Amino acid sequence: MEKQLENGSERVVLKVEKLRIHYATPQGDVIAVSDISFDLFEGETLGLVGESGCGKSTTAYGILQLVQPPGYIVNGSIEVDGTEVLDLGEEELRKFRWTGLSLIPQGAMNSLNPTMRIKDQIIDVIESHEGKQKSKEALRDRIFELFQNVGLPNRIYDMYPHELSGGMKQRVCIAMGVALHPTVVIADEATSALDVVVQRIVAQTLVKVKDEIGVSLIVIGHDMGLLAQIVDRIAVMYAGKMVEIAPVENIYAEPLHPYTRLLIDSIPSIKERKPLKITEGITHDPRNPPSGCIFRLRCPFAWEHCAEEEPEPIDAEHKHEVACHLYDERFEERRANAFATFANS
16 A cells, blocks of 8 residues: 655555564463554654554564563564564664664653663663764754754753653653654654643654654554644554554544444544444453454444454555455445444434
8 A cells, every 4th residue: 555645755664564462371372463564654654543452552562672571473574674673683673773763652751760860861872872972062962952853941951850841751752762863763652641731742742853853653542633633644453453544634534444433433522512432342352362353242333244254454445444344345235334324323
């Protein structure tokens, strides 16, 4: 599936294919990520959404090779600008992080070292990859430039993390994440622990830095309203599967997968009062997924065929992929009747 960005680029900078990640337990493996595939294009911002436990963060940590035991990557391919990440040795991988792939973590306070000044933490990132810097003044100016990019005052240079607000700490993490101009930056729910005003500031900072530095960005989050304002495409995950991926304007104007429809309909409207549609039931045991479609036990449109065959991604519309049997040409009439009933419910 191709993507034409505003800058005209169609170059794929991150290609994930058939990535599967399990967590071993005495009762059997928990399937956290199940054979997902997607591309990230040069200069693009991709939003990755889904309910808690769907595998969003595990996908991010799998791409970064940071899955900790008992988690492990079963199979897959992760290619960044022609480099197969899964083939890198430990030392090669250490050098590749921050330069090829970088992470902006969810909990800034837990990620920053409380015993180190802000300047020392950023210097540690730079010097661990570029070696000892000859000029302290040039290094300081470089850090001041990073502060300017993320909207931080120079006075925090000598401060400790506990002296900063939550939004400032998160922007320090953004500055560290882009300090070495990586190809791909992954922001793992970077706004989730902040109030709504600071969330917007941090989100705007991410977009500003992405545009100025020219990185490609994956933003993981729950807030589809916030993501709609900052991403180019949205990928929807459910129970370790990628169920829909499309340009942001398409997915909000006409969501195709039943789960995506329910996610969007669960967002309160500021224009009209109406009951919110909710997804009935609970997710299955991730150690024992159901046959066929992963969503069928909670899907309002499921029928017997959904239990017999797992849906493959279908190019339902231009640049719009969905994994649902309703978009199989054989079931066109069933789709029309199902969605008409849904709209009137």
